[in-house]
Amino acid sequence: xxxxxxxxxxxxxxxxxxxxxxxxxxxxxxxxxxxxxxxxxxxxxxxxxxxxxxxxxxxxxxxxxxxxxxxxxxxxxxxxxxxxxxxxxxxxxxxxxxxxxxxxxxxxxxxxxxxxx
Amino acid sequence: xxxxxxxxxxxxxxxxxxxxxxxxxxxxxxxxxxxxxxxxxxxxxxxxxxxxxxxxxxxxxxxxxxxxxxxxxxxxxxxxxxxxxxxxxxxxxxxxxxxxxxxxxxxxxxxxxxxxx
DNA sequence: ACCTATTTGTCCGTATGTATG
DNA sequence: CCATACATACGGACAAATAGG
Numbered sequence: 001x002x003x004x005x006x007x008x009x010x011x012x013x014x015x016x017x018x019x020x021x022x023x024x025x026x027x028x029x030x031x032x033x034x035x036x037x038x039x040x041x042x043x044x045x046x047x048x049x050x051x052x053x054x055x056x057x058x059x060x061x062x063x064x065x066x067x068x069x070x071x072x073x074x075x076x077x078x079x080x081x082x083x084x085x086x087x088x089x090x091x092x093x094x095x096x097x098x099x100x101x102x103x104x105x106x107x108x109x110x111x112x113x114x115x116x117x
Numbered sequence: 118x119x120x121x122x123x124x125x126x127x128x129x130x131x132x133x134x135x136x137x138x139x140x141x142x143x144x145x146x147x148x149x150x151x152x153x154x155x156x157x158x159x160x161x162x163x164x165x166x167x168x169x170x171x172x173x174x175x176x177x178x179x180x181x182x183x184x185x186x187x188x189x190x191x192x193x194x195x196x197x198x199x200x201x202x203x204x205x206x207x208x209x210x211x212x213x214x215x216x217x218x219x220x221x222x223x224x225x226x227x228x229x230x231x232x233x234x
Numbered sequence: 235a236c237c238t239a240t241t242t243g244t245c246c247g248t249a250t251g252t253a254t255g
Numbered sequence: 256c257c258a259t260a261c262a263t264a265c266g267g268a269c270a271a272a273t274a275g276g
Contacts, residue, residue, distance in 0.1 A: 012263060022218070038241060049265050054242075064216055070242040071273030083217040089210040090227045096206040104232050108225055110207045115221050129244060155260060166246050171261070187261035188254030 002029075005046055013048055017056035025065060025076055036066065036074040119146075122163055130165055134173035142182065142193055153183065153191040 003020035005013055024030050036042070036057070043053040061068040067075045097107050120137035122130055141147050153159070156174060160167040178185040184192045214224050 014263080026218075040241080050242095051266090052264060055263090057242085063218070065218070068242075069273075070271065071240065073241060073273095079218070083213070083219065085213045086210075086217055086219060086224075086227065087231075089206070089213040090224070090231045093203075093206040093210050094228065094231050096202050100200050100203055102203060104228070107203075107207070107228065110203070111211065111221065111224065111228070114204075114207050114211050131244080157260080167261095168247090169245065172244095174261085185261075186254075187252065188259065190254095190260060 003046075005048070007048070014052050014055040014059070017042075017046070017053060018059050021056065021060060022065065025079070030076055032076050032078045034076050036076065038073055120163075122165070124165070131169050131172040131176070134159075134163070134170060135176050138173065138177060139182065147193055149193050149195040151193050153193065155190055 003017065003024060005016040005020065007013060009016065011019075021030075021036070030036065037045070039053045039057055040050045043050040046053070057066065057068050057074050060066045060074070065077060065079075067077055093107065097104070120134065120141060122133040122137065124130060126133065128136075138147075138153070147153065153174070154162070156170045157167045160170040163170070174183065174185050174191050177183045177191070182194060184194055210224065214221070
């Protein structure tokens, strides 16, 4: 698997790794069930520190993209395709906003603010 | 503000710090708007590394318990009281979107489409 | 049940960058 | 411009979970 980073870019290295791995997974370069390289190994091949890769891996675990465990490594999870949940959450938010008479523009704003954190 | 940790306990130090700070905030020892000690400072007083405290602070920020910014420090947030429903619906939608890895732009679009009906 | 290798988890220390006031 | 304080990255060390023999 090939991912590339730019150590001198303004984007933090660990975020670049997250982005690249997401891309590799989304594109099918790495299939569900496959294991990503060990953190130290990937770190060596990218010439960055182990902690930097581990931080990226931890983020991907939090986002439920990989299963990351001590002694086992990072295994790519099955990615859900259909998402009725999303439609439900949208409908719920719209309903709540309507009830409180909160303008849609304010909801968009709240989403962006929430997404930033 | 007084918090205590046990460096030899099985629970990771950074989690102990998170737990203790949550307790201190919940009990009112530290009020909303007040600033927590600087990471280095608290680290020194607990005799742990700065990173360990910073990791705890970062978790509290993710949990929206504090506002943590460089140059400013960690300020305890007002716990939302009014119309928590809206915030919850937003958080829920963001969570669902994150889980399904749907980009924020797509969520905005879905909101607009849903609002039209 | 035991031992060993692998791999992440946590913590320490240090250095440099960057936003805030 | 300057001091403060978090943000990122590096390197090293040891602990703990996992898997396999």
